[in-house]
Amino acid sequence: MLRASPWFLLALIALALLPLLLPSYWLFLLTSMLISSMVTLSVGLVSGMAGMISLGQLSFAGVGGWMVAYFNANNLPIPFVLQVLIGALVAVPLGIVIGLPALRVRGMHLAVVTFGFAAVADLFFTILNFPGGVMGKPVLRPDFLSHDRSYYWFCLFLFALLVLGVNALYRSRLGSAWLAVKHSERAAAAMGLNVAATKLWAFAMSAFIAGLSGGLLAGQVGLLSATNFSPTASLILFASAIMVGARYPAGAVLAGMMAWLVPEVLGRLHLSQNLGNLIFALGTIAALKAGGGVFEVAARQKKPTATPLFSSPATLAPTTHTPTDRVVLEVQNLCVAYGQVQALNKVSFSLKEGQVLGLVGPNGAGKSSLVDALSGFTPYQGRVQLEGRSLEGLNAAQRARAGLRRSFQQDRTITELSVQAYLEFSAGRALPKEELAWALEFAGLTALGLGLHSLNMGTRRRLEVAGILLSRPKVVLLDEPAAGLSSEESLQLARQIASIPARYGCAVILIEHDMEVVRAACSEVVVLDFGSLIEAGPTTRVLSSPRVAAAYLGEEVLA
Amino acid sequence: MIQAAIAGLVSGGVYALLGVCVVLLYRMVGVLNLAQAAIGVFGMFVVLVCYENHWPLGLAVAIGLLTSAVLGGLLGGVMAHWFSEASLQVRSSVTIAFLISILTVGMWIFGSDPRPVPNLVGTGSLWVGGLVIPHLALVILGTALLLAGSISLLLQHTLLGVWLRALAERPTAAELLGVPAQALTVGVWAVAGAISCLAILLIAPSRSPEFPVLSLLVLPGMAAALLGLFKSFSLTILGGLGIGLIEGLASSLPAVAPYRQALWFLVMLAALLWIQRKEVWDAAR
Amino acid sequence: MRRIGLFGTFVLGIVVLGSALAQSPIKVGFIGGMSGGFIQPEPAKILKAYFDRLNAQGGIGGRKVEFYAEDDRTNPAAASQAARRLVDDIGVVALVGSASALECSVNAAYYAQKGVVSIQGTGVDPVCFNSPNISPVNTGPFTASTLMLQYAAVNLKKEKICAFFTQLPGLEPAYRQAVADFEQITGKKILIQDYSYKPGDDPTPLVLRARQAGCEATLFAGSDAFAITWMNAVKTQGLLKASQWLFLPSTYTEAFAKAMGSSANGVLVSSELEPYLGNNPILNDWRELSRQNNIPLTAFSLASYLAAQIFVDTVKTIRGEITRESVTAAFKSMRPYRTPLMGNAYTFGNAQAHRSNQSIKVLELRDGQYFLAYPGWIRLQAPQR
Incomplete structure (x- = not known):
């Protein structure tokens, strides 16, 4: 769905009319700004949205420009518009190749890799040369674009399309997926997301946008050289992207404007052009200090638009209400070892339909290892079956999609998303009003448009659970959902968890330290100690067992 | 062929020295400093200006080292003051801004005209079995080894070392125990600045003494640091020397010579992927 | 009283405007590296000094020369911005004495499109010697x-x-x-x-x-x-x-x-030219001009000085209006320009590429x-x- 805000339309009309009023020099500046904004947008996508630092974006632009120059120098009968498009498409596979290391290499290490890539690309551009650049044979635009004004309109048209497309992408599941991967790859995979594909998509798309800008640059200035796409320029581009918060198209536009207006102003004031780079550098430091660029800070301070929801919460039709004897999750002889340390030793238990099973044990007993193993984050030996289907060989995302969902001890919600976007992302589908209303009630909220960053911890945790339930899983693993909540909030959450099977028809494994919560929520518990299962059975009996008391001695006070 | 490899030792030694600085900052104060070489280059240009004005070489070098140390210390101060709570990624991004600033200010002050570069070691060389071994190569090797050795000794056997290790592993706890965290951060930055100035001074006569070119030597330095897993000083030095040797060898083969600067990238990429091959997930659990 | 003052200002304005129209200055542009990786401040300074002296001596046929220098920041984007600013925004009649590491390759197509000539002082990239509207003074x-x-x-x-x-x-x-x-x-x-x-x-x-x-x-x-x-x-x-x-x-x-x-x-x-560090008397004027204005002697400066000389001498041959068109036409039809500073005669003409200095x-x-x-x-x- 392409949705355009009135501001966007207004700005677009103003930009479209400007060339009728401005002399041709300003037309050149405007076109340059658009092209710079485009390449900044590509940084915003891969670094701002997906959180992968890329210091080689201009190299992708170079590839796009190189292709256009190549077609032109060899007089190939390809229309210019198509040349630009092909150039952008050729950058895509390269983007994916550069994205591959990003599957293992993160943060600043990735920055070094991409910067190294920029240096290598520079080397190749220098050795290969830009076709036509040596003979002085410029890229010729077709007649309908030959005038600077029509070329500006062409660039504006493409840029508007890009902004609309990027906006739609950001609102789509892929956009949420990029944000999810930026926050926590594990949490993203636990929502059933293919993390590798998500990352590669980001690189592919940003390479496409950058490649497009390179092709347009070739059309604008005619002759290119490797200096257009130097590593240092990529570095400054990245810094300016940080400064403005380039994942917002408006931020990208601001960066594009500054890239050309700052030198212009300095030139008119007869000041040294060196000041320009210093302004960018200091602005970047300020943005990093503030924890976000101009538009990111602005977005955080914006008042949320609270759209009230006129719909009564649905009582979500459960499939079954009461525990039956049908086993949904069967765990047999589960062993997990970290090197010499045996974290889990032949643990076996089963989870029945409609059951809330407590999993307790002192610190280091292996509870988290168990959750990690079941959800596919830790390799193990033994067997796990979900409704009779063996889960071995499935990775974390596949297990989540098969109906085994988990939550995390730490808050792993995606703070940039709104409540609705988060719920729909976690559920993996668009949600009808009734289900949204149910989730709001579950989390104790009233508005869907709120950003998650404005919610308190307890609400976020309940929202996380609600999102998981809306995906209609078969089994839910809740890893200390009450951590960090007040005792009152904890008990409320416990009652909600207890009602999950009845209201939602899925079985729950609850890992919890707080025995009050366990008593309130679970009918049965299993107890782990030193990686082995030491007790299992009805909650009250097991919790009063001497072995369990011994295991907890000095650890927890049994209430 | 062997002669070319020996020529690569000089570069390799300097990559190693820069790599040691990178590892030092990464381990001690948790930052991957892209501006590391640039800090050294700034000091080197101060040396060049002093030398041009006929100051004694020793004095000029002292002033240059001091300049780099002060510059490093200043940046470390900015880091300690404003970004002590920030993540590695944010802090390292700050160094990108540092790099841009130093490049700009450096070009502004010193211009692009070449200045005579003093040879600290002289252009003499040893003749061993028909091979020319420049004194420079020996000095750089010696400096690198000495440096790695003394840093290791310092970390293992002195109170300062204990403090530094505490700061590196548990910054908050260390601060609570009375370790002067800010001062130490600034100190580490300053020391690394001075070392990189020395490294740049040693390599400058054999490279074109241009500000941006020398500043990008941080990249092979980082490749060396990666080979040392960002942890081991001795592995870093070996890694740096290895990259230098490969570069030297490659330059004697006309077929690959034009692409030899891409080599360290491949070395780095391979090393990184190997080290991180099991890191399927990011750090956020 | 005030009214009269206002009226006076108005009249004065008309007069000034009229005289300005009669002899509006000849605008010339220059692009060179003043920041970034290739920094050569001398060419811009010597050109300014040259044109200031020319203006003090009465300009070209009574018209003053206005000199505009732009920084290419050793950056292609900035070089193209500089050219557009000079040609489009300021409206220079020609580019004189430019000394840039990359300017030709960026702007050659644009100069050809706009019909403006560049009497390049020091050209480095191959396009400088391979373009219809650029003819460098230097050998390259x-x-x-x-x-x-x-x-x-x-x-x-x-x-x-x-x-x-x-x-x-x-x-x-x-x-x-x-x-x-x-x-x-x-x-x-x-x-x-x-x-x-x-x-x-x-x-x-x-x-x-x-x-x-x-x-x-x-x-x-x-x-x-x-x-x-x-x-x-x-x-x-x-x-x-x-x-x-x-x-x-x-x-x-x-x-x-x-x-x-x-x-x-x-x-x-x-x-590429008469060795600038030598003591050949033909260098005297350039050296004297540099000394008076405290400009260090460089080969780039000499090349730009020569370009200015060629420009002024060629423009002086123009009969009638001095506009971009007439300047371009003058260079496209100029006769070989002989100077002892150069081993060959400087030419422009209608060729698709110019490399007149081959010594x-x-x-x-x-x-x-x-x-x-x-x-x-x-x-x-x-x-x-």
Whole structure:
């Protein structure tokens, strides 16, 4: 769905009319700004949205420009518009190749890799040369674009399309997926997301946008050289992207404007052009200090638009209400070892339909290892079956999609998303009003448009659970959902968890330290100690067992 | 062929020295400093200006080292003051801004005209079995080894070392125990600045003494640091020397010579992927 | 009273405007590196001084020359912005004396489109010598390479000749052409032509390669900074006498002489114009102008000075309005311009490419001073059949 805000339309009309009023020099500046904004947008996508630092974006632009120059120098009968498009498409596979290391290499290490890539690309551009650049044979635009004004309109048209497309992408599941991967790859995979594909998509798309800008640059200035796409320029581009918060198209536009207006102003004031780079550098430091660029800070301070929801919460039709004897999750002889340390030793238990099973044990007993193993984050030996289907060989995302969902001890919600976007992302589908209303009630909220960053911890945790339930899983693993909540909030959450099977028809494994919560929520518990299962059975009996008391001695006070 | 490899030792030694600085900052104060070489280059240009004005070489070098140390210390101060709570990624991004600033200010002050570069070691060389071994190569090797050795000794056997290790592993706890965290951060930055100035001074006569070119030597330095897993000083030095040797060898083969600067990238990429091959997930659990 | 004052101002305004219209200034532009990686402040200064002096002496036919200098920041984007600003926004009649590392390749197409000519002072990239609207005053690194190699073969009678070129964007094909020209002229084959030296490299392996191949004469094409590095490697390896080391005009600088001192005697460099450090009386005016305005002497400055001279002398021939069109027409139809500063006559004309300067002077470095190694100009010879 392409949705355009009135501001966007207004700005677009103003930009479209400007060339009728401005002399041709300003037309050149405007076109340059658009092209710079485009390449900044590509940084915003891969670094701002997906959180992968890329210091080689201009190299992708170079590839796009190189292709256009190549077609032109060899007089190939390809229309210019198509040349630009092909150039952008050729950058895509390269983007994916550069994205591959990003599957293992993160943060600043990735920055070094991409910067190294920029240096290598520079080397190749220098050795290969830009076709036509040596003979002085410029890229010729077709007649309908030959005038600077029509070329500006062409660039504006493409840029508007890009902004609309990027906006739609950001609102789509892929956009949420990029944000999810930026926050926590594990949490993203636990929502059933293919993390590798998500990352590669980001690189592919940003390479496409950058490649497009390179092709347009070739059309604008005619002759290119490797200096257009130097590593240092990529570095400054990245810094300016940080400064403005380039994942917002408006931020990208601001960066594009500054890239050309700052030198212009300095030139008119007869000041040294060196000041320009210093302004960018200091602005970047300020943005990093503030924890976000101009538009990111602005977005955080914006008042949320609270759209009230006129719909009564649905009582979500459960499939079954009461525990039956049908086993949904069967765990047999589960062993997990970290090197010499045996974290889990032949643990076996089963989870029945409609059951809330407590999993307790002192610190280091292996509870988290168990959750990690079941959800596919830790390799193990033994067997796990979900409704009779063996889960071995499935990775974390596949297990989540098969109906085994988990939550995390730490808050792993995606703070940039709104409540609705988060719920729909976690559920993996668009949600009808009734289900949204149910989730709001579950989390104790009233508005869907709120950003998650404005919610308190307890609400976020309940929202996380609600999102998981809306995906209609078969089994839910809740890893200390009450951590960090007040005792009152904890008990409320416990009652909600207890009602999950009845209201939602899925079985729950609850890992919890707080025995009050366990008593309130679970009918049965299993107890782990030193990686082995030491007790299992009805909650009250097991919790009063001497072995369990011994295991907890000095650890927890049994209430 | 062997002669070319020996020529690569000089570069390799300097990559190693820069790599040691990178590892030092990464381990001690948790930052991957892209501006590391640039800090050294700034000091080197101060040396060049002093030398041009006929100051004694020793004095000029002292002033240059001091300049780099002060510059490093200043940046470390900015880091300690404003970004002590920030993540590695944010802090390292700050160094990108540092790099841009130093490049700009450096070009502004010193211009692009070449200045005579003093040879600290002289252009003499040893003749061993028909091979020319420049004194420079020996000095750089010696400096690198000495440096790695003394840093290791310092970390293992002195109170300062204990403090530094505490700061590196548990910054908050260390601060609570009375370790002067800010001062130490600034100190580490300053020391690394001075070392990189020395490294740049040693390599400058054999490279074109241009500000941006020398500043990008941080990249092979980082490749060396990666080979040392960002942890081991001795592995870093070996890694740096290895990259230098490969570069030297490659330059004697006309077929690959034009692409030899891409080599360290491949070395780095391979090393990184190997080290991180099991890191399927990011750090956020 | 006030009313009268206002009226007076109005009248005065009309008068000033009228006289301004009658002799509106001739605007000329200049693009050069003033920040970034290639910084040459002298050309802009000497041009300003030249035009100031001209204006003080009455300008061109009573019209003053207004001089606009723009910084290319050694950055293609900035260079194109600079050209648009000068041509579109300010409306210069021509570009005079530009000295930029990359400006031609960025702006050549634009100048052709706008019908504006550039009397380039120092052109570096190949497009400077390959465009209908740019004609540089200098020889350029490519023709200079051919000439230096020819000097080694013909004048020095060397057989094994090698050449090492700096790898910079867009230069390699032009250097290859320069070597091919040399081979055609002299009928000799070059022993090594190498393009692998990148700024920032250690040149030692290449120096070793030259020794191993037994090069009797070795040309190194690169800036003076690279040349200093090159000679440092030569000295470290003890190879100063192993080959005749040759360098391009870009190495003919005081910095190179100072860095070498007396440790590189016998090295040959070249000059595209009359050697600017020499004492030929034809340099007197330029030197005097530089001295009066405290401008350091550089080869770039001399080239820009010469470009200004050529511009003014050519524009003075225009009968009628001095506009961009008439200036362009004057240059497109100009007769060869002879000056003792240059080995050939400067031409513009209607050709698709211009390289009128095809000569150098060769100098020898001795104890930090340059001396003419050959008294006259070295000019391109006709190809051997």
